[in-house]
Amino acid sequence: MDAAPHTRTVAELGALLDAGECSSVELTRAFLDRIARHGAALNAFITVTPERALAEAAAADARRKAGERGALLGVPFVHKDIFCTAGVRTTCGSRMLESFVPPYDATVVERLKRAGMVMLAKANMDEFAMGSSNETSFFGPVRNPWDTTKVPGGSSGGSAAAVAARLAPMATGTDTGGSIRQPAALTNLTGLKPTYGAVSRHGMIAFASSLDQAGTLTRTAEDAALVFQAIAGFDPRDSTSVDRAVPDYRAALGAGVKGLRIGVPPEFFDPGLDKRVAQAVRDALDEFSRQGAMVVDVHLPNLAHSVPVYYVVAPAECSSNLARFDGVRFGHRCESPKDLTDLYMRSRGEGFGAEVKRRIMTGTYVLSAGYYDAYYLKAQKVRQLIADDFRRAFERVDVILGPTTPTPAFGLGEKTDDPVTMYLNDIYTIGVNLAGVPAMSLPMGFVDGLPVGMQLIGDYFAEDRLLAVAHAYQQATDWHRRAPEGFA
């Protein structure tokens, strides 16, 4: 048995299992021990599933014994609590779903099961994925393992804290406006937000259906490639799933960056960007230049509109999606309703937290008679301008590079008073979701002892290129290998 399996990547753990140096049950026990030791202090999990994990591990060991091989077979991981897991409660971070036990598995869950991965726990998250700090969860805030007085980012904050603290080698996440990339940046992880339609949304609790996309939080680009390989691909159960061949992402990792055209939009370097984060981006560009890439000027003139567009479009879609929580068929119901309207209003009033209510009301307002054209239709038109910016940029460059967030992790409670201040934290990530293109966040250094991330953006379905660029960077740097003190 390996002495410190928690320090290993998904790829390394798969190799250990292949070599017969340890069993999945042993690995799973080791990670469950770490979760028992550190999970509560970080509040990274909503539900831990040790019995189920050990049963899945034993099943994976049996599959290996029968001759089956697979990069993910028997490797433990964590699901964000937004993915429906048959028989395991799925809360989406909300009181509304505090005791909801899905009757079916999300497609992402089903595919990772098929690959033989072992689910350890369901990770904490912002309520219904609405938040950038993991402070809106009904189950309490998550703490950043790099500094427990700081937020881990959100909404996939529990997923990020779990992987950063080495409580799991990988966690799933979802990204509607930055919810994979921003926590990845704030916790020194590699986060992949795939192209819209690349990964099935079936069984992933909906927030904003034209923006939501599932992805991964890992320590390396190689691990992201391995897991993305397993979850990507057409699913007839999601009407927005794109039917398209899935390339071999691991095989594409070695492509290198020689001759690569990297676009660096000046719009990413606004006055809100911490100068030390900007310097870290320039240092990363120097590394890519050393490896033979070319830096090209490119513009995203409408990027500044992306946060206002998002805070019309996402709440509008959220107010429609969350109308299903009516206290009748599933979810929270208030005590002794006096009539049907009272049942709806109190069940929803009690079941949803303040930020979710705020977004439902924003959405209700912008969709209401007399305001629809001025807000919703207008935002959809500006959304098209933003998507056009990306389309034009990718006629000239292969990838776009910039910072993931304006600053390193901020303090718990620091931005909870003013929603707009919190929303602006996603200023560099939101445009990607509006356009539907894929993007990653990668560790690129530290500011005040806290990790900061670079964002790599690609054209539609160019995940293979993004992963190769990320992998090339990680072959030459060791930022992604650094672990937070106390969790090494």
Place this chain on the structure above:
Amino acid sequence: MSLTPEQVRGIAHLARLRIEAEDEARYAATLSRILDFVAALDRVAVAGVAPMAHPLDALSNDGQRRRPDQATEPDVRAAAQANAPKVEAGLYLVPKVIE
């Protein structure tokens, strides 16, 4: 844009959300702040631009896919109703709607 507590009550009713009276002023302030923020879109010229509802047109030739109108899922009523707050004889129970 400054929403009054009365407007907040109106929006909350449309959304079927019970808001406590003591919270109305806070929602009025934060919602007004959000609407002021998104009002920046007023200044963007969009003449002749088609609204974009989702990215699918850029991703695939068929846009949003349709499927034949055929049953594909098994009957899961019992499993689904296991999550319901109140059921009886396979029916969802709600307060009386018609007197």
